[in-house]
Amino acid sequence: MARQDKKRDVVIVGLGWTGSIAGIELAQEGLDILALERGHDQNTVPNFEYPQQIDELKYGVRLKMMQKPSHQTVTVRRSGDETALPYRSLGSFLPGNGVGGAGTHWNGLNWRPQPEELRLRSHVRENWGEQIIPEGMNLLDYPVTYDEMEPFYTRFEKVAGISGKAGNLNGVIQEGGNPFEGWRSEDYPMPPLPTTWDSTKFQEACTAAGLHPFHAPAGIASTAYVNPYGMQMGPCNFCGFCERFGCYQYSKSSPQTAILDALKRMPNFEYRTESEVLRVELAADGKTATGVTYWDEKAGEEVFQPADIVILSSYQLNNVHLMLLSGLGEAYDPLTGEGTLGKNYAYQMNGGVTLFFEDDNFNPFVGHGANGVCIDDFSVNQNDFGALGFIGGSYWRSGTFNGQPIRSMPLPKGTPGWGAGWKEGIGKWYGHAMSIGSHGSHMSYANNHLDLDPTYTDRHGRPLMRMTFNWQDNDLRMNQYMKSQMEPLAASMNPTSMQSGFKDVGAQYDVRPYQTTHNTGGHIMSETPAEGAVNKFSQTWKAHNVFAMGAGNFVQNTQYNPTGMVGGLAYHTVHAIRTQYLSNPRPLV
Amino acid sequence: MTDLPGYPSRRSFLKASAAGVALSGLAASASAEEKTPPVPLDQYERQYLNAEEWAFIMAATARLIPSEGDGPGAIEARVPVFIDLQLAGDYGTADDWYMEGPHDPTAEPARGWQTPLNPAEVYRQAIPTFNSWCETTYSKSFADLDTAQQDEALTALQKGQAVLAPELRDFFTILLANTKEGYFADPQYGGNHGMQSWVYIGFPGARAAFREWPERHNIKYPLGPVSISGERA
Ligand SMILES: Cc1cc2nc3c(=O)[nH]c(=O)nc-3n(C[C@H](O)[C@H](O)[C@H](O)COP(=O)(O)OP(=O)(O)OC[C@H]3O[C@@H](n4cnc5c(N)ncnc54)[C@H](O)[C@@H]3O)c2cc1C
Numbered sequence: 001m002a003r004q005d006k007k008r009d010v011v012i013v014g015l016g017w018t019g020s021i022a023g024i025e026l027a028q029e030g031l032d033i034l035a036l037e038r039g040h041d042q043n044t045v046p047n048f049e050y051p052q053q054i055d056e057l058k059y060g061v062r063l064k065m066m067q068k069p070s071h072q073t074v075t076v077r078r079s080g081d082e083t084a085l086p087y088r089s090l091g092s093f094l095p096g097n098g099v100g101g102a103g104t105h106w107n108g109l110n111w112r113p114q115p116e117e118l119r120l121r122s123h124v125r126e127n128w129g130e131q132i133i134p135e136g137m138n139l140l141d142y143p144v145t146y147d148e149m150e151p152f153y154t155r156f157e158k159v160a161g162i163s164g165k166a167g168n169l170n171g172v173i174q175e176g177g178n179p180f181e182g183w184r185s186e187d188y189p190m191p192p193l194p195t196t197w198d199s200t201k202f203q204e205a206c207t208a209a210g211l212h213p214f215h216a217p218a219g220i221a222s223t224a225y226v227n228p229y230g231m232q233m234g235p236c237n238f239c240g241f242c243e244r245f246g247c248y249q250y251s252k253s254s255p256q257t258a259i260l261d262a263l264k265r266m267p268n269f270e271y272r273t274e275s276e277v278l279r280v281e282l283a284a285d286g287k288t289a290t291g292v293t294y295w296d297e298k299a300g301e302e303v304f305q306p307a308d309i310v311i312l313s314s315y316q317l318n319n320v321h322l323m324l325l326s327g328l329g330e331a332y333d334p335l336t337g338e339g340t341l342g343k344n345y346a347y348q349m350n351g352g353v354t355l356f357f358e359d360d361n362f363n364p365f366v367g368h369g370a371n372g373v374c375i376d377d378f379s380v381n382q383n384d385f386g387a388l389g390f391i392g393g394s395y396w397r398s399g400t401f402n403g404q405p406i407r408s409m410p411l412p413k414g415t416p417g418w419g420a421g422w423k424e425g426i427g428k429w430y431g432h433a434m435s436i437g438s439h440g441s442h443m444s445y446a447n448n449h450l451d452l453d454p455t456y457t458d459r460h461g462r463p464l465m466r467m468t469f470n471w472q473d474n475d476l477r478m479n480q481y482m483k484s485q486m487e488p489l490a491a492s493m494n495p496t497s498m499q500s501g502f503k504d505v506g507a508q509y510d511v512r513p514y515q516t517t518h519n520t521g522g523h524i525m526s527e528t529p530a531e532g533a534v535n536k537f538s539q540t541w542k543a544h545n546v547f548a549m550g551a552g553n554f555v556q557n558t559q560y561n562p563t564g565m566v567g568g569l570a571y572h573t574v575h576a577i578r579t580q581y582l583s584n585p586r587p588l589v
Numbered sequence: 590m591t592d593l594p595g596y597p598s599r600r601s602f603l604k605a606s607a608a609g610v611a612l613s614g615l616a617a618s619a620s621a622e623e624k625t626p627p628v629p630l631d632q633y634e635r636q637y638l639n640a641e642e643w644a645f646i647m648a649a650t651a652r653l654i655p656s657e658g659d660g661p662g663a664i665e666a667r668v669p670v671f672i673d674l675q676l677a678g679d680y681g682t683a684d685d686w687y688m689e690g691p692h693d694p695t696a697e698p699a700r701g702w703q704t705p706l707n708p709a710e711v712y713r714q715a716i717p718t719f720n721s722w723c724e725t726t727y728s729k730s731f732a733d734l735d736t737a738q739q740d741e742a743l744t745a746l747q748k749g750q751a752v753l754a755p756e757l758r759d760f761f762t763i764l765l766a767n768t769k770e771g772y773f774a775d776p777q778y779g780g781n782h783g784m785q786s787w788v789y790i791g792f793p794g795a796r797a798a799f800r801e802w803p804e805r806h807n808i809k810y811p812l813g814p815v816s817i818s819g820e821r822a
């Protein structure tokens with residue numbers, strides 16, 4: 001028999017970015033809140049302290065901050081004909097673990113989608129007609145518009161403490177900002193960070209080519225800053241141990257620096273670590289949840305935790321897994337198109353050029369996770385899909401972000417991978433290379449989806465989630481277009497040599513190299529229960545007291561890193577709970 | 590936490606930057622501590638590897654990152670010690686990995702680690718197998734070959750020509766990866782002795798404070814590395 005604990009108003013599953021936002025905003029309503037986090041507790045002090053944190057092997061390579069596959073993982077196959085095999089050791093994506101989640105060790109690139117990306121199907125229909133949509137692509141509009149989301153993006157950017165320069169203030173284009181972004185009601189909370197040498201070279205080349213460079217919007221403090229919860233940040237010192245690391249000096253935007261200390265001071269909030277939620281329990285009529293069952297690692301027992309409201313904020317993959325296990329919707333069937341859970345899983349399509357300059361010193365270890373200069377000249381709202389033959393776009397960025405030598409040792413083509421030639425190569429080229437990356441959109445397809453694996457189980461005996469995923473021609477064509485545009489720009493910078501890495505049509509998904517932890521979809525938002533798992537307020541269509549947050553809500557992935565949208569949606573959701581749901585709990589749509 | 594000399598605590602850091610004071614580098618306040626030299630590699634007490642495996646690792650890493658030319662080789666960097674310690678620890682036993690069956694070690698490489706063996710077991714089984722391939726091909730085990738033959742044998746191993754069972758297929762890949770890790774990781778893990786690899790390429794190790802550097806364009810960072818334990822080179 002599971003232990004049963006006293007009922008709470010709200011139980012939060014996972015204490016990363018979205019769980020922290022839900023926690024503090026709902027705690028302000030005076031609700032009795034319990035957050036359950038499967039991982040360990042961690043905070044700037046003592047866990048991210050200098051110098052222990054400055055350890056590439058432990059955090060960058062052995063990934064000690066991340067989800068352990070021995071505890072939780074997925075199986076992967078590239079088509080319905082393949083047998084899915086477990087993702088046994090981390091490679092392609094690195095889900096977070098422990099208090100703060102992946103928000104602790106992300107890069108901090110914080111974007112809002114373009115308005116067109118939130119109504120992409122309509123954008124395509126109005127400009128080119130639906131006949132350009134390839135067969136098998138589940139192209140959708142979001143059930144929220146950019147204008148509705150704008151205040152919530154702004155709110156998240158203030159809380160997280162984002163540095164940047166507006167390109168569009170209330171419709172007026174601003175010099176030095178991104179002219180292709182959606183309108184902003186206010187400028188960024190902090191000015192942009194200083195520009196490193198590689199970004200400067202890129203910026204100059206872009207300007208010379210008539211493109212529109214601007215500073216990457218960074219969840220990295222450029223000045224001293226106090227956010228709306230009274231949390232303080234200090235300016236980043238470009239320590240270079242940023243992506244995959246906790247920040248040792250309160251400069252990277254994270255749940256720890258932006259929310260958690262303020263939240264922990266609230267008497268009506270409690271959190272428990274090493275408490276892994278196993279499933280959401282539904283009432284007999286299946287229309288509401290009664291609470292969650294979790295594994296209390298310290299006590300070594302299952303606990304039933306009753307609650308009036310359940311917030312799923314356990315990251316996209318874990319949310320979808322929990323929803324499949326709990327019957328919070330029907331599993332998606334790609335053959336019939338019926339069912340919604342696991343539908344429209346999407347990812348990110350990236351490529352890039354590495355440039356070698358024998359006489360330049362880039363000091364690649366001087367950087368931060370969101371360093372650099374970007375352009376949006378090849379982004380979704382700039383591309384003529386009809387003429388180009390694909391739907392999508394990308395942003396480009398150049399900026400040092402981790403020059404640690406185990407992982408970052410670009411060498412010119414032809415340099416041996418080992419032996420005397422390799423050793424000579426690292427001596428000659430370390431510090432003399434820079435890169436330009438293309439970070440591109442990824443559409444949703446009937447063939448890319450999530451369900452439960454028939455064979456493999458986790459340590460609790462639950463089926464693992466199965467990912468069916470492969471690259472699709474539309475996105476690969478987009479990537480090749482970026483290559484064709486980026487190579488001439490890179491060549492205009494006159495490098496000693498350069499080389500490209502862009503997946504081409506025919507590329508198969510490889511789980512080994514890191515790509516991004518931007519897994520999206522699977523519990524998508526929709527106008528009607530037939531199309532998605534949650535409504536525009538992230539409320540599950542199945543049980544009105546369950547809200548599922550995070551990038552699982554994305555109908556397809558945008559060209560940007562997801563967290564600006566994830567944070568905006570989290571604020572949009574908690575606003576609806578505060579203003580509409582608490583006074584009258586019911587389906588909000 | 591004990592700050593390295595010259596490193597500000599958070600509070601003094603914020604104060605310093607608020608006042609617009611440039612942070613001083615730590616080289617000035619540094620005093621190199623003399624350390625007792627480590628045990629010679631031939632007297633090193635192995636934690637995981639047996640004698641045959643150790644002889645192989647010594648010989649193989651010495652070819653993967655040779656001593657000749659500029660910069661340290663794997664032997665000067667004490668990479669074999671790093672590998673031994675890693676295999677004895679939770680990397681060797683794949684503690685964090687999902688190792689439940691069924692396994693399909695013949696799956697194509699793009700599907701990731703699919704052997705039922707953990708890295709320590711892969712080394713254990715692959716080394717004697719590869720040594721017997723060397724015996725068949727050259728009538729000597731790997732460690733006894735001349736360096737040209739060793740390079741040739743490693744190339745065959747890398748290309749999958751020195752055939753190993755599918756369970757051991759990733760041996761060369763992890764051997765090379767672990768060798769480079771041992772070369773570049775913080776010295777606390779047993780390799781990168783004296784931070785020689787960092788000195789060689791110009792990586793400042795655990796300095797991790799470059800507030801005044803982003804806009805010093807195209808100027809080579811001048812300070813040598815520090816390690817997590819506070820060593821300098
Ligand atoms: C290396 C890296 C770099 C990234 N860089 C960027 C970037 O530059 N820009 C960007 O926009 N995004 C980036 N991301 C993605 C970003 O981190 C995520 O979008 C963001 O953290 C998602 O917030 P979340 O609340 O959904 O999940 P998380 O912040 O990951 O939090 C989820 C939490 O839930 C916990 N949990 C999971 N399952 C359970 C369970 N069953 N029971 C209890 N707790 C559970 C987890 O342990 C975790 O703490 C990056 C991610 C990684 C890993």
Ligand code: SF4
Nearest residue numbers: 236239242247252368
């Ligand atoms: S680069 Fe800056 S924000 Fe990132 S971890 Fe270092 S100090 Fe913190």
